[in-house]
Amino acid sequence: MVERVAYGGWDECYRLSNGIVEVIATAQVGPRLIRFGFVDGANEFAEFADQLGKVGGDEWRIYGGHRLWHAPEHPERTYYPDNEPIKVRIVDEWTLELTQPTEKTTGIQKRLRVSLSPDAAQVTVKHILINRNLWAIELAAWAISAMAPGGMAILPEPPFIPHPEKLLPARPLVQWHYTDMSDPRWKFGRKFILLRQDPNRPEPQKLGLANLAGWCAYAKGERLFVKTFRHLADAPYPDFGCSNEVFTNADMLELETLSPLTKLQPDEALEHEERWHLFQGVTVSEDEEQLAQTLATLLPQCGISSLFG
Numbered sequence: 001m002v003e004r005v006a007y008g009g010w011d012e013c014y015r016l017s018n019g020i021v022e023v024i025a026t027a028q029v030g031p032r033l034i035r036f037g038f039v040d041g042a043n044e045f046a047e048f049a050d051q052l053g054k055v056g057g058d059e060w061r062i063y064g065g066h067r068l069w070h071a072p073e074h075p076e077r078t079y080y081p082d083n084e085p086i087k088v089r090i091v092d093e094w095t096l097e098l099t100q101p102t103e104k105t106t107g108i109q110k111r112l113r114v115s116l117s118p119d120a121a122q123v124t125v126k127h128i129l130i131n132r133n134l135w136a137i138e139l140a141a142w143a144i145s146a147m148a149p150g151g152m153a154i155l156p157e158p159p160f161i162p163h164p165e166k167l168l169p170a171r172p173l174v175q176w177h178y179t180d181m182s183d184p185r186w187k188f189g190r191k192f193i194l195l196r197q198d199p200n201r202p203e204p205q206k207l208g209l210a211n212l213a214g215w216c217a218y219a220k221g222e223r224l225f226v227k228t229f230r231h232l233a234d235a236p237y238p239d240f241g242c243s244n245e246v247f248t249n250a251d252m253l254e255l256e257t258l259s260p261l262t263k264l265q266p267d268e269a270l271e272h273e274e275r276w277h278l279f280q281g282v283t284v285s286e287d288e289e290q291l292a293q294t295l296a297t298l299l300p301q302c303g304i305s306s307l308f309g
Contacts, residue, residue, distance in 0.1 A: 001093040001116075008034055009053015014088055014096055016116040021278055023114060023123055026063075027088045028055050031098035031112040034065035036123065038280060044218075044225050046146040046252035056083050062146065064252070068110045068127045069142040071238040071258055077106050094118060107133035121278040128271050131264035140238045141259040141272035145227065146252045147197070151220030152284070153246045153253055154291070155193040156213040159308045172241045174208035185248065191288045191308070195246055197253040204249045208242030213309035215299060216244055216255055219284035226277040226302050227255055231309075235260035277302045 024035040111128040158170035259272035
């Protein structure tokens, strides 16, 4: 179930597999989960071939895969280079714990606890930030999955209620200065917001939302990756209230979730949990009714009882 392997130019990686899906974590940089996918299948995550296998140095590298940041974003704090070896602890036959050395310039220590289901295409990832400073700090855990190019992100809209049956607003929808809602990669519907990853369009796009439904997804080919998380009502979230964000450029698309902003005292920690679910043989349509029918069949298997919160 747990074995040490070489992957992507790194000699020391750790592989969790249940014979259905596999997760591979690097030990020489990180913490990073560089691969997730069906056994003998494609990597659901993006990989940057020119960076795989590299170690050391002061330059931040995206590498690919899944990573943990702390929010709000800041060019110096956020892009701390995670290029050093990490500590890997095999907790049990289905669980790895990956711990980064404390960041020298921020005093924050990152940890991922990765647990694979014994008999399903499901992974639970706990994102842990520990304050190693001598003073309190406020921050949020920021979980980022860089998805392989050529797919489409799916975000749920709030339940549609006609005017004047409901007069109050439903949730914030947050833009960045480079957000362009006229970009053809976006599709805004009554039920879903869709964002296609297009290798021929290099212009970055990003959007954030308070995702009360607690799920987002990425469709590529006949596979569907679903990420579930918990949105805490009335909790203070970064970026004007975002618990879910999506970003794309020519290389990949990032599915991102965030914890509430939390004030950590010295040596206190916060945890933010995601669950990943992977389906195959799924036909995903941009037609909202067909897409809703497909998701209504699959999302209950992910513990989601309502598509729209």
